[in-house]
Amino acid sequence: MQVNSGTLRPLIDVPPSEVLAFLVRHGGKASHLKETYGGLFQRRVLDCDDLPQLPRELREALAQTYTLHPLNLRRTDRSDIDGTMRYFFRARDGKEISAVYLPEPKRLSLCISSQVGCAYACSFCASGLVRFDRQLSAAEIIDQILLIARDQKRSPTNILFMGMGEPLANYTEVVSAIRWMTAMPGLNLGPSRISLSTSGLVPQVIRLADEGVRVRLAISLHAARDEMRLKIMPVSGRFGVREVTQAARYYSEKAKMAVMFEYILLDGVNDNLADAGLLAELLEGFDCRVNLIPYNPVPGLPFQAPAPERILRFQRCLTERGVLVFIRKPKGSDIGSACGQLG
Ligand code: SAH
DSSP: OOOOGGGSEEGGGSOHHHHHHHHHHTTOOHHHHHHHHHHHHTSOOSSGGGOTTSOHHHHHHHHHHEESOSEEEEEEEEOTTTOOEEEEEEETTSOEEEEEEEEOSSOEEEEOOOEESOSSOOTTOSGGGSOOOEEOOHHHHHHHHHHHHHHHTSOOSEEEEOSSSOGGGGHHHHHHHHHHHHSTTTTOOOGGGEEEEESOOHHHHHHHHHTTOOOEEEEEOOOSSHHHHHHHOGGGGTSOHHHHHHHHHHHHHHHTOOEEEEEEEOTTTTOSHHHHHHHHHHTTTOSEEEEEEEOOOOTTOOOOOOOHHHHHHHHHHHHHTTOEEEEOOOOSGGGTOSTTOOO
């Protein structure tokens, strides 16, 4: 059937009650709604023609009003090192976004984007080099997952909001996408399987906690003192290290979940033992873990990752002070898919 999908509303961006009303107006019933979402989420169909339980007129009416997929899969790159894949999508207005497929023996994580570009301009991040363009809708966020799952013929076990963009600067659409991830109809994932990484937008962290959104929160701290954080993350001008940490504590207590702090290691910048000491002090008595992320190279940026001994020394200093700390291994660095490389 020939339709111009560019003018159609993505089904996921429409409240189910409205879709149901639409179906009823066209002679359908509640079971047709279930069949539609089931086709999209379980069978990952590409278009309304693949919903055989729906009468033909209903399929046609749906197809002329809604689109199941607001994104087009353009191409993929596969890492020779670890099987990580980068997926390139194009939205209907021509904007390009990408997501990363991260297979592991016991789980399958997908790292997805929440915005086109990013307004936060962290000095070490490729996404920060691309100026902010627009928000992604909930349907565009979910579609990255649906199209990868369809391509891989596998459902993800974990979702990471760690691709391009600052998820909490797109609060409404991101929370709506999280609802589709955790609900039925939807992806039916436990909220603790969703990790959301933020540069530390304090009001939105509090709002997440108050609204009962129980995802795993990751805070890109990257420095334990304001002066340093401000040098590498302009957002620190609005929210200081203490304020960000306090918001994280609030979230952790409300959600009854440990928070993760991400700390990028930039050689000779924020990786000395004095900084490790300050970080340990800041996190004392806090149910949290630290993920150290050795800097992944971004063309044109002046940083380097510390030598392995220096990384281990930083980790040891934290461990000795009782902080639970891990070192994040880069994935897909040969295809520009490791943390901070999605530009
Ligand atoms: N905007 C969100 C998501 C960013 S991506 C945030 O700021 O948290 C996920 C993580 O990768 C963040 O902790 C981010 O700071 C980190 N990152 C960015 N650039 C990096 C680089 N070049 N090397 C390693 N990690 C990087």
